[in-house]
Amino acid sequence: MEDLKKRKMEEMGNNDQLSTQEELRSLLDPLAKSQLVDLLSRLGSQYPSIAEEIKSIASSDPVHRKLFVRGLAWNTTSETLCAAFRMHGEIEEGAVIYDKATGKSRGYGFVTYKHMESAHSALGAPSKLIDGRMAVCNLACEGLTGASTTPDLAQRKLYIGGLSPDVTSEMLLNYFGRHGEIEEGSVAYDKDTNESRGFGFVTYKTIEAAKKAIDDPQKILWGRTIIVKLADTHKGKPVQTQVPAAAVVPLAMPMAPGYPQLGKAHPSATPAGYAYTQPVAPYQASSYSSPAAAPAPYPSQSTIPYASIAAKKDPQGIPPTTPMGMSGYPYYIGK
Structure with missing residues (x-):
């Protein structure tokens, strides 16, 4: 009889334990990760057995x-x-x-x-x-x-240019190690030939060490003057961008009044009164005035009178010289 009672008591205790675990799970399930971490860290600091179990689970991952x-x-x-x-x-x-x-x-x-x-x-x-x-x-x-x-990486990482092909990563680190503790750095090597590409990078642990390296007036390594600057300034060189042809809008070149563009009608284009000296037949008057210029986007120039030039006649009736056109260029007559 006593054994039976003991078994019943144990079964009841196990049932209570299961119900408690399920109840705890239902309470913990909606909690955020930060809340669970905070709870377990407090329990681990209070109970060493819980701390050991946490370490064991973490180490297995x-x-x-x-x-x-x-x-x-x-x-x-x-x-x-x-x-x-x-x-x-x-x-x-x-x-x-x-x-x-x-x-x-x-x-x-x-x-x-x-x-x-x-x-x-x-x-x-x-x-x-x-x-x-x-x-x-x-x-x-x-x-x-x-x-x-880290956010300050751009102020700690340096570009080193102008390196001799004989400079190794170890030499580079030894040279720049005098300014402060280096976190990372190496010469850039070609993947195929494994030869130096003439530049490298050095990342210091502090911004102050990087500034010292930049401000150092003696930047000579292996007989060469080297370039030392922030890696971001080297990477961010301005790139010239090409404008797509579709975005280019053709614009007509403005021309002075009196010179209409070929293939286009310009009823309002009135000569502006430009004058050019050339051999011409005698005029009735010693000078003439240009007609009034219509309003135009360009200011009209003052008129210049033409001087009367007496045309010399050849005895045979042939002009002595070839008639000259505008600006001294001869006229060409089609056959």
């Missing part, structure tokens, strides 16, 4: 253990990448990403640690010199929206 590494050299392999990050803890998986078509490195990779604490340790020192280039890591779930895309 790769989102807290997987790192995205960018800025890798073209010749960096997966083995080299893992060797650089192994100092922080045991690596579960690590690989450089290669282009499927060309088989060449795409300049980035991923490292997944076995324990969450190892990933946090690596994030404490995100910049690492690998194969002569400064690589940077952040949580893979953040992608490119990590620490390097």
Whole structure:
């Protein structure tokens, strides 16, 4: 009889526990993520057992253990990448990403640690010199929206131009390291030939260090005077845009009164009284006045009287010279 009572009591207790869990779930379900995070963080700080359970669940999720590494050299392999990050803890998986078509490195990779604490340790020192280039890591779930895309990045990232082909990324970092701590930087190399393209980029951790590098009067590296400026100013050069032909409206060139355009009727076009000296037959009067000019968009010029010129006759009745037209050009008569 007593065993039966005990079983009934246990069953009732289990039913009560199930009903309590369901009730709690129904209460927690409508809550926002920020409210749940705040609630669990307070419970975890009060009860160590809850804190341990939260850590265990978080550590089993790769989102807290997987790192995205960018800025890798073209010749960096997966083995080299893992060797650089192994100092922080045991690596579960690590690989450089290669282009499927060309088989060449795409300049980035991923490292997944076995324990969450190892990933946090690596994030404490995100910049690492690998194969002569400064690589940077952040949580893979953040992608490119990590620490390097902070609002002040435009004031910390510098463009370095005019580099000698012999300057390596390591030399570049050593040279600019005198102004402050560098977060990221490298010489730009050609993907196919792996040769320097004559420029590079350096990102400082502080705006002050970037300003020092720009204001430094001695900008000579490997015997060459180099260009140092903010990367955004180099990227934002003005580009000349072509206006589409459809948007161009043809406009007629204005002409002075007295010179009508060919193929168009200009009944109001009246000669403005321009005068040109040329051999002509004698006029009855010594001078003539131009007719009054009609109102026009251009101010009319004052009239100039023509001087009377006596025409010399050749004994045979042929003009001594070819008649000259306007501005000294001869008339041509069609055959």
